[in-house]
Amino acid sequence: MKKSRFSFKRFNSIIKKEFIQVKRDRISMAIPIMMPIVMMLLFGYAVNTNVDNIPTAIFDQSKTEDSSKFIETFADSKYFIITENVDNEKQLADLVDSGKVKAGLIIPTNYSEKIKSNTNAEIQLVIDGTDPTTARTALSSGLLLTRTYSQKYTAQKLMKYGISAEKLPGISLKTKVWYNPDLENTRFTIPGLVGLILQNITIMLTAFALVREKERSTIEQLIVTPIKPSELILGKLIPYIVIGYAGFLFALALCVWVFKVNVAGSLGLLLLLGFLFVYCSLSIGMLISTFSKNQTQAMLAMVFVLLPSILLSGFIFPRAAMPKVIEFIGYFIPLTYFLDIIRGVMLKGIGLQYLWQDTLALLLFTIVILVIATKRFRKSLD
Numbered sequence: 001m002k003k004s005r006f007s008f009k010r011f012n013s014i015i016k017k018e019f020i021q022v023k024r025d026r027i028s029m030a031i032p033i034m035m036p037i038v039m040m041l042l043f044g045y046a047v048n049t050n051v052d053n054i055p056t057a058i059f060d061q062s063k064t065e066d067s068s069k070f071i072e073t074f075a076d077s078k079y080f081i082i083t084e085n086v087d088n089e090k091q092l093a094d095l096v097d098s099g100k101v102k103a104g105l106i107i108p109t110n111y112s113e114k115i116k117s118n119t120n121a122e123i124q125l126v127i128d129g130t131d132p133t134t135a136r137t138a139l140s141s142g143l144l145l146t147r148t149y150s151q152k153y154t155a156q157k158l159m160k161y162g163i164s165a166e167k168l169p170g171i172s173l174k175t176k177v178w179y180n181p182d183l184e185n186t187r188f189t190i191p192g193l194v195g196l197i198l199q200n201i202t203i204m205l206t207a208f209a210l211v212r213e214k215e216r217s218t219i220e221q222l223i224v225t226p227i228k229p230s231e232l233i234l235g236k237l238i239p240y241i242v243i244g245y246a247g248f249l250f251a252l253a254l255c256v257w258v259f260k261v262n263v264a265g266s267l268g269l270l271l272l273l274g275f276l277f278v279y280c281s282l283s284i285g286m287l288i289s290t291f292s293k294n295q296t297q298a299m300l301a302m303v304f305v306l307l308p309s310i311l312l313s314g315f316i317f318p319r320a321a322m323p324k325v326i327e328f329i330g331y332f333i334p335l336t337y338f339l340d341i342i343r344g345v346m347l348k349g350i351g352l353q354y355l356w357q358d359t360l361a362l363l364l365f366t367i368v369i370l371v372i373a374t375k376r377f378r379k380s381l382d
Helices: 008-024 026-046 065-076 089-098 111-116 132-160 185-207 209-215 219-223 229-257 267-291 295-312 324-330 334-348 352-376
Strands: 054-060 080-085 103-107 124-127
Touching: 008 026, 008 229, 026 185, 026 229, 054 065, 054 089, 054 132, 065 080, 065 103, 065 111, 065 132, 080 132, 089 103, 124 132, 185 209, 185 229, 185 267, 185 295, 185 334, 209 229, 209 267, 209 295, 229 267, 229 352, 267 295, 267 334, 267 352, 295 324, 295 334, 334 352
Parallel strands: 054 080, 054 103
Antiparallel strands: 103 124
């Protein structure tokens, strides 16, 4: 018996049928617009890992001009905001326990006498360590402010004796931050969010493609036709490629126009590799669709895929800080490679000569997943 070949006529019929179904599905049409808006607003404005204006209580036992000047150093910084002044350590402990303050500055009684007699004055900074991110910021900022104030005070004393602090030997560190000079958190988060949104949209749309056919029993109509699995899988992907890529373009536009994170590199390269990631994510959704018998199973499979991709891809947490085993698992997540691509093109402005390995990995993922999805599909009710 002669084996039937791939038919573009049947393939086009599947595409037309799927476009009609998508057009009637208002939720599928709204997802590429609503999801980028909601997620961009949440991660762009509400979720912020930069910590400043830490509520701080002051216990000034010295109550001198010298202690007031030191307190002003903390108050004038963007890291601490003085919200309370207490009279004893018990009040300070109560404020920390209640969560009203996250840090407390304790200045000893003999503070002024010690600095005037050229001896070290020990000031204590109490930090609430229940939130490690806030605690680390308070610790590093407190040390930096104290060191800077100490150097400034020493320089002023030397000037009284006609000695310039600039003439004293020492080590100076000149720093220069590339790609993100102001260390803005959004410049790191927002490009990665474009990739995350793109993945979520495409997997969500296609994960239910074949499942809906099964639940509506329309899969039976396909079974009695000469449609091949490859024609059905590829035909169903085309409409969602259009929708998914539209979502990618919309998210990218929000990234540039709303959050002012411009594309430093080649826009054409980014759009091309974005299309590859769209196809890869759609293939994942289609694979989920072939394994699932109902929408509940498809939803559980989506969670199983999407949650690790958020945590292990480097979207939030640096992969270099993960245990080696967990970092290795991240290599099996396509989003890992696209995050390197989009951040490399948008922030660093690098080209394919630095991104070819990530591009090749995405291409291999796409081919392998698509082949498995096609072979998984069987023209049967099982």
